[in-house]
Amino acid sequence: MTTVDLHTLTGAYALHALADDERERFERHAADCADCAQEVRELTAAAARLGLAVTASPGPALKDQVMRRIATVRQESPRTVPLTAPRAIGIRRRRPARWVLAAALAAAASLGGTAVWQHERAQDAQEQARQAERRADQVAAVLAAPDAKSRTATLAGGASGTVIVSKSRDQAVFIAARMAKPPSGKVYQLWFDDAGTMRSAGLMDPGRTTEAVLMEGSVDGASGMGITVEPAGGSAEPTSDPLALLSFPA
């Protein structure tokens, strides 16, 4: 089948009217054809309107069954490379790192963190940028370190924080889950606790309430870490009482 032929399959593809082998061939073609991918998105959206037009009214039993079932179904992690995403540099390298990250997060979860694996999503969302990838690799390296140890604390409002420290790497990762958004113009700042003196370890992304952050700087004998609310941009030293203080695992 020629390229031109393949391109005219956008409609059939959007309608799920291709046989398996043709669909695969078309998907391979569309992966390198931005115009096709865009047309597929538009035609798929148009097809979905045909679906909307035949809306039914499900009985209450269906909802009961579905809600019961999802309570026992584990959710999948985000796909690391979207099917039709433009080929990004470094995908090959990223995959193993992701697997390490996922495995390490699962390990961290089993150490007592609550639903820590969810952070993979925070790590993953929108991360095509290489900078984010490097950070993720570093986070993964800390989590995967043979001597990584974790401690979890419950924060106000059902949020939780887990700190993972690797002595051999002299680095720490802080994982926040379900934190309230910081007040407007404020940001969460992380600190190393050097025997009562707080040393900045960087800021959390104010747009995220669930995030894994590589703490900036080396652990360097710090006995624990803290988190405070600071004006946007952060402060040289804490200007408010800590929301939480965690001592590092021995």
Place this chain on the structure above:
Amino acid sequence: MKEAVEIGRNPSAEPDLPDLMARVARGDQEAFASLYDVVAGPVLGIVRRVLRDRAQSEEVAQEVLVEAWRTAARYRPERGSVMNWVLTLAHQRAVDRVRSVEASAAREHKAALLDRTPEFDEVTEQVEARLEREQVRRCLRTLTELQRQSVTLAYYRGLTYREVAELLALPLGTVKTRLRDGLIRLRDCLGVTA
């Protein structure tokens, strides 16, 4: 043919769905219950339209909704609305079911296909008569007769384009083109953006 009609609100552009979806992806069952309320009707509707059989439709709709929960983290807002995502999944699963049933009876397949032929007019009529969204009905009318037949046979019956070609006794290339041109016309008329 750029005749974008907006009658009533367009649920595929529901503003709070992406937020709900993000919460669902984080494992929030309450958020999923709200998402369910928005998408379950359309999901069951399209599955039932393709499969016809009520018991099978409920079963497949349930699978689709559970799959939406399971794979919520894979939803990408930049690739389309939540409603599109769920309905595309629902249509795919309904079609998968049709094809798996048909594959298991491959030899009878052609006979079955021909058997179903008389249903065709009935299907399109029902579709026309029961379309809940006036703009879809209006826009379907902007398609040529053969475009409309091809598109509705593929979408509402779950036929492959080869089957559509067989049914309408048309060359494959013609059907491919019709499906694409028909959807493009529908897209322009509905003012769909993606």
